[in-house]
Amino acid sequence: MGSERMLSMAEAINEALREEMHRDERVILLGEDIGVLGGIYRVTKGLLEEFGPERVIDTPISEEGFVGAAIGLAVMGFRPVVEIMYADFLANCMNQIVNFAAKMRYMSGGQLKVPLVIRTMMAHGRGHGGDHSQVPIPWFLNVPGLKLVAPSTPYDAKGLLKSAIRDDSPVIYFEPYILYRTRGPVPEGEYTIPLGKADVKREGNDLTVVAISAMVPRALEAAEKLAEEGISVEVIDPRTIVPLDEEAILRAVMKTNRLLIVEYSHKRGGVGAEIAALVVEKAFDYLDAPIMRLASPDVPIPVSPELGKLTIPTAEDIMAAAKKLVLGEV
Amino acid sequence: MVKTIIMPRLDIDMEKGAVIEWRKKEGEEVDEGEVVAVIMSEKVTYEVESPAKGRLARILVEPELEVPIGTPIAILAEEGDRPEEVEEAVRKAEEALRTLRAPEVPEVRRPEAPRPTVPVPEAPKKVRITPVARKLAEQYGLDITKIRGTGPGGRITKADVLKALEALRARLTYREVRLTGIRRLTAEKMAKAWEAPHASLTVQVDMTKAVELKAEVEAEEGFKLPYDAIFIKAVALALKRHPELNATFEEGTIRVHEAVNVCFAVDTSQGLITPVIRDADKKSLAQIGREVRELAEKARLGKLTMEEVRGGTFTITNLGVLGIDQFTPIVNHPQVAILAFGTVADRPVVEEGRLTVKKTAWLTVSFDHRAVDGGPAARFLMTVKELLEDPEPLRGS
Numbered sequence: 013m014g015s016e017r018m019l020s021m022a023e024a025i026n027e028a029l030r031e032e033m034h035r036d037e038r039v040i041l042l043g044e045d046i047g048v049l050g051g052i053y054r055v056t057k058g059l060l061e062e063f064g065p066e067r068v069i070d071t072p073i074s075e076e077g078f079v080g081a082a083i084g085l086a087v088m089g090f091r092p093v094v095e096i097m098y099a100d101f102l103a104n105c106m107n108q109i110v111n112f113a114a115k116m117r118y119m120s121g122g123q124l125k126v127p128l129v130i131r132t133m134m135a136h137g138r139g140h141g142g143d144h145s146q147v148p149i150p151w152f153l154n155v156p157g158l159k160l161v162a163p164s165t166p167y168d169a170k171g172l173l174k175s176a177i178r179d180d181s182p183v184i185y186f187e188p189y190i191l192y193r194t195r196g197p198v199p200e201g202e203y204t205i206p207l208g209k210a211d212v213k214r215e216g217n218d219l220t221v222v223a224i225s226a227m228v229p230r231a232l233e234a235a236e237k238l239a240e241e242g243i244s245v246e247v248i249d250p251r252t253i254v255p256l257d258e259e260a261i262l263r264a265v266m267k268t269n270r271l272l273i274v275e276y277s278h279k280r281g282g283v284g285a286e287i288a289a290l291v292v293e294k295a296f297d298y299l300d301a302p303i304m305r306l307a308s309p310d311v312p313i314p315v316s317p318e319l320g321k322l323t324i325p326t327a328e329d330i331m332a333a334a335k336k337l338v339l340g341e342v
Numbered sequence: 343m344v345k346t347i348i349m350p351r352l353d354i355d356m357e358k359g360a361v362i363e364w365r366k367k368e369g370e371e372v373d374e375g376e377v378v379a380v381i382m383s384e385k386v387t388y389e390v391e392s393p394a395k396g397r398l399a400r401i402l403v404e405p406e407l408e409v410p411i412g413t414p415i416a417i418l419a420e421e422g423d424r425p426e427e428v429e430e431a432v433r434k435a436e437e438a439l440r441t442l443r444a445p446e447v448p449e450v451r452r453p454e455a456p457r458p459t460v461p462v463p464e465a466p467k468k469v470r471i472t473p474v475a476r477k478l479a480e481q482y483g484l485d486i487t488k489i490r491g492t493g494p495g496g497r498i499t500k501a502d503v504l505k506a507l508e509a510l511r512a513r514l515t516y517r518e519v520r521l522t523g524i525r526r527l528t529a530e531k532m533a534k535a536w537e538a539p540h541a542s543l544t545v546q547v548d549m550t551k552a553v554e555l556k557a558e559v560e561a562e563e564g565f566k567l568p569y570d571a572i573f574i575k576a577v578a579l580a581l582k583r584h585p586e587l588n589a590t591f592e593e594g595t596i597r598v599h600e601a602v603n604v605c606f607a608v609d610t611s612q613g614l615i616t617p618v619i620r621d622a623d624k625k626s627l628a629q630i631g632r633e634v635r636e637l638a639e640k641a642r643l644g645k646l647t648m649e650e651v652r653g654g655t656f657t658i659t660n661l662g663v664l665g666i667d668q669f670t671p672i673v674n675h676p677q678v679a680i681l682a683f684g685t686v687a688d689r690p691v692v693e694e695g696r697l698t699v700k701k702t703a704w705l706t707v708s709f710d711h712r713a714v715d716g717g718p719a720a721r722f723l724m725t726v727k728e729l730l731e732d733p734e735p736l737r738g739s
Contacts, residue, residue, distance in 0.1 A: 269474045299499040300472045340493045
């Protein structure tokens with residue numbers, strides 16, 4: 013990599029959108045407050061000015077309507093990128109996503125395709141309450157036909173979004189609010205990251221931690237501290253939940269014999285449950301301890317910031333779970 | 343505080359134990375950590391130490407009585423414990439023991455359940471073990487019921503299996519020697535040679551004249567002539583007459599060789615090695631003797647060159663020096679035949695109807711039956727015998 017340019021994740025996403033809009037005029041943006049305001053967290057800042065109101069469309073507060081419109085645009089040859097301001101609002105357009113976007117390619121026998129990207133922000137960690145804090149990745153795990161992307165670094169965010177825009181399947185792209193301002197190296201110039209390829213963020217031998225989205229930096233922080241105590245942790249960021257890089261996870265588990273999955277969606281029926289089942293099915297003989305999961309408890313997220321903290325796994329939680337696993341306490 | 347001493351668990355699999363000896367009497371004072379009893383489970387004995395300083399207030403079980411782990415076996419009273427507290431503890435413990443010792447109430451006879459037509463297999467003993475530990479144990483053939491688990495609830499983990507494996511290795515009464523160098527090559531060559539269907543023919547040879555010849559050459563040359571030299575020369579001349587045994591067999595092709603290059607086996611600290619005497623049929627006995635001595639010495643010192651071991655067409659092997667009378671050799675692959683000879687010694691021989699004593703040796707030729715038949719091998723062997731019994735042709739070049 014040439015340059016050591018540092019960008020925030022929000023800036024990296026903005027750059028990916030800008031580059032793809034320059035590269036392909038079929039790429040258009042739709043969403044609430046994305047144009048004049050530039051997004052409530054300024055992720056789409058400057059794009060209206062640069063590409064005009066025909067390609068950066070401020071929509072009414074009508075998720076089902078504009079997602080439906082975007083699906084129609086996609087089927088007709090555009091490559092729309094829709095923003096759903098809060099991931100919680102995906103519930104408002106669930107029918108369009110699940111019954112249309114995900115199904116049309118299959119139900120038309122491949123005659124139609126839906127190259128749609130839905131960007132959305134998971135505000136968990138902000139004290140916005142139960143209906144503005146969810147991390148609803150697992151809602152879509154059970155819907156074939158969708159790809160699910162969840163970056164954890166500015167570099168990955170940019171490369172994955174560009175791949176998502178170029179992909180012919182509908183992709184939901186989950187942005188973690190708590191990492192929007194986290195800066196990281198993003199090189200100048202063109203690059204993409206393929207969907208379905210995990211990244212080993214840290215190598216280790218005693219335990220594999222599969223961390224999702226905003227849990228990745230916390231897992232890395234825990235791994236760093238655990239290393240001082242002689243516990244060697246491998247941290248894997250799947251980056252895309254669907255398609256999932258099974259091989260990377262299985263390979264790591266075969267090496268470390270222990271697995272901890274960290275997400276900040278609710279625990280029940282979560283991504284961790286899916287990965288745990290995968291490992292039991294395909295690498296049972298390599299396990300030396302029960303698989304552990306850390307996730308948000310199965311309660312709606314409270315508004316109180318103090319209570320809210322209890323609903324996101326911390327680096328300390330990860331350290332404690334890791335020690336239990338490695339020291340044979342579970 | 344009144345303390346109850348219980349039957350401890352010595353091992354994860356332990357269910358019961360018995361006190362085999364009480365080291366303290368009832369009422370005796372004991373220090374913390376002092377041994378009060380010796381218990382035994384299976385074949386393991388263990389000393390039970392007092393948990394505190396005090397008085398052994400009551401012994402609850404007699405020696406040799408087997409009780410489950412956790413059963414109270416004694417009551418210890420500390421200084422300041424009130425007698426009623428001690429009594430209460432004794433009463434509770436005895437109560438627990440009574441239920442344990444209660445005679446079994448005969449079961450009410452129920453109508454017999456229909457016999458299963460298929461024998462019900464006994465459920466295997468449940469062992470708590472992680473999947474990777476189980477796999478590892480299977481891989482190394484370890485009995486998981488004998489591995490002590492240190493995980494939660496005694497679950498056997500990978501680390502436990504590795505530890506068991508290490509302990510097992512430490513107890514081994516043999517040492518493992520990795521096959522290297524000559525040993526490895528010998529192993530490979532022998533395995534290859536063993537693919538050949540072997541047949542062996544044996545004959546006794548009168549060595550009287552050969553021994554005389556040996557002495558003569560030694561007197562002339564001033565060095566000890568190895569028996570190997572005599573046999574090499576005899577074999578070389580016989581091979582000229584029976585070339586089908588002067589051959590190698592590889593990949594379905596028999597190569598009958600022009601040159602007679604006779605290998606002889608040398609027993610070295612590094613292993614078996616077979617230097618070669620080239621054109622042995624053309625060399626004098628003394629010359630062969632000198633070469634044998636030189637090559638054997640080099641073999642022992644590990645100084646042979648490739649040239650000195652390559653290209654043999656036949657091999658002789660001699661365990662006579664070690665006192666062996668007779669043995670059956672394996673061919674030196676890819677050669678098709680090998681001659682073994684044993685010790686030259688005085689043996690009873692019948693000659694012209696009379697029992698007499700002569701110096702003889704036993705010769706055995708083994709051959710690869712794919713390449714050679716019994717007839718030619720027998721004729722070859724008889725020629726060797728003739729040459730040894732009438733050895734004048736062996737002397738010169």
